[in-house]
Amino acid sequence: MSLLTSLARLRALEEGIAQPVATVRHCHLSARPMVFVPLKLSGEAAAPLAAMLGTERERPRLLVVTQPRNRDLRFAWAAELAGVLLPYIEGFLADTETVERRNADPYERAMDAPQLIVPNQGGVAFTRLLGRSTRFRRPDGPYPVPESVPVLGRWLTYFGERAAYPGSALMLAATEELGRHWASGQSGLEDANLAALLAWITTGPSEEAEDPLVWPPAGPATDPGFDAEVLAPAIESGKPERVAEALRTQLEPTWRLMWQAIDLLAGLPEGASAAQRWEQDRGSFSGMATHLAEGAPPQARRDGAVAAAARLARMERAQAAYDVQRAYDDPLVMAEYRLTGEAFAGEVVETDPDNTEGEGRSRKLRPLVVIKTDDPVRLPPGATLGTPQRRAQGAELVSAGEGLVTVKITKGMGRGRTAAPGAVPEVGERVCYTSLTDDFQGSPQLPEAEATPWTHGGPPQDYVPDDEDAQEEWS
């Protein structure tokens, strides 16, 4: 969190309503998202209790484990969940485009991809655990499960992993996305409560948001009072309808909040780079589907050394790109960098579009632009700059001081003897320059998994499915 966000939180507290911290939406929002609100049994790692899910707000599906201690009922529940989620996921695979690649075979990329939206980070973690507890199951051998269950497990694992990938929109947590766009007048800890955060954004803080009787927790944990007074007696009674009805009361309010959150996010115009990130999501999704279709084994319990290093490098690059893209897409995010002196904005007061450097054949066009700014510039002469107004352009800082910054354009003004029309900003234009650039970073050289050095545990063992996986208890 930056001082800018802190100030927004202070303002929110003062005004009694959340304040924007973004002017555009930084996540892609699907036209048909799958809203998924799971509940688990308290005290258990990943024992499902119920889920409300669906793509239409008027028609939520309720899936309930009416006797949470019964293992068969849990797997029946997982199969039911697969019955809803798999058709949704697989429905995106038919419509594809061919993507040409340099130095590699072209591949098919889905035109659109599924999007799972859960209430909070807890929902993401639970989805991941649910994936972990089902992906190693088998339809044959001891304790057989329906064929769809391990497939579901692998998809849920995939979505859970994607949720941790910076900028990915395949699986979103509502509180996280809302928090990225609005600052409430409460602490980040309290923002994890969906009802409370939404109240701050829409009507102002509400005491009711923290009352589990009015707004039950958005899961995956249920309210302890509900467990003791309603759920336990309902399970004891042995009447499945009673359990289902009890859980419906806990899920329905959150279901409404989820759609309210989606409406709020949909109300913001999409940021310019969101589509580019969604394209990567589509590619990743198609890759996963191909993987699955080719009969690859389920995702490992833990990454091997090489896979872990590669994943970390990918995520770091994604994080860096995501940060830069958001700043370029959104002046309010860029303002954070202006505050710290890594960016500045202002009005062009003077230009020299025909300035050149060097003589003879090495003579180069280097237009100069002088900008008047109120921002505290903390960039050294020679710093490489980019600008959201002309994304292909590269520039260099010449000098800064007394509220005036001189910038030299080095790239992206055409090949002619004079700058291409529009390439050099006009006097009076408002521009922003920053040292933040989304330069391509190569991936680190990593050995093949088979060549993992002994310092890193040697080559990982191949996964061989065995009966022990299927027997793993699910208490």
Place this chain on the structure above:
Amino acid sequence: MPSERLEAGRPAPRGEAMSTQHRLDALRGTTPPRPHDARAIAALAANPGCSRRALMDGAGVDKDAAARHLGFPAPFGQSPFAITRGNVFEALVKADGCAELLRMLREALGLPVAEVAYHDVENVGAHLRHAHTRALIDRAATGGQDAGTLYDHPLLTLEIAGHTAYLEPDVVAFQLGGRFHIVEIKSFAVIDGQADPAAVAAAARQAAVYVLALRTLLEELGHDPLQVSHDVVLVCPENFANRPVATLVDVRRQLAVLRRQLTRMTSLDRLLAALPEDVTFDLRPDEDGRPTRPVAELADALRGATARYAPDCLSTCDLCFFCRDEARQEGACDLLGRQVRDELGGVASVAEALGLADGTRDPAVGQEEIARLLRNAERLRRECLT
């Protein structure tokens, strides 16, 4: 889990501690005492600057009851499902004289099989438990022949702000190699070798309290305190089943933090001196234990002791909603979390920070830098939002 069971009764005040003890008793009044447990001490160490909590805990005030009476009941309860699961798991680990636990200790600590014995300290009766624990540990540390290996339900003590707190570790294991190990049984799952970091951190903080208490005991008995290992044995269910798995957790860092915070904790005498003589946090329970003290009067008495609210309190302190409400009324920046507070460096109230940002308030000495930043931030927000 039952290891947090509360121990009633405290030793009779001695000598110079008399007046402090007397005042603390007066602070609690007629309400039955509720002393520290390890979790409370760990939480106290997390927020050592909170005088309100130090005083209430020191006096053994039932914060939960106080919060209820004030109309700000604590937001946490434990689900019966979670309690059942925890009890079932602990029973499983301790069944048949801790047979399952021994199996794991042999694997994790390399405990020699032949030397295993099991002492359930609880059998001697509550009033003797601490003395008995002391005697057993003394014998084990001296290297007596019939010293046991596992002590179930031991009772340790620790001085907190000049006050004795009674602690119940799950199990203390003694290895003939000469090291005591604290065993902590928790019911959160370890999945593929990974557990919820927050849960592990809490368990480690709690175990550090036990290690410190046991080390203090050994020191009092004239033994080497380092006979207590800083590696505690954490026993959790593995993956999605109930099968326990033991892991050694190094709590040196938690121990260092705990020790530093405990010494830093303003002693209760000094805190008491800042309170008016006649102030009391008494709930005045009637015969049925229902509090009869007028709410406004109790709230006033509590406000006399300064709290240091932070959103982290919401998961550790019974009184959190009361203090949060107070922070709201005061318009304190603390409400927004430590990060915001630290970023505002020395600007305590919302109105003050916004005044500096708007330029309607002149910065005090030392606030020039933050005022400049806030004004700049305000200018940027305005520019981007209009």
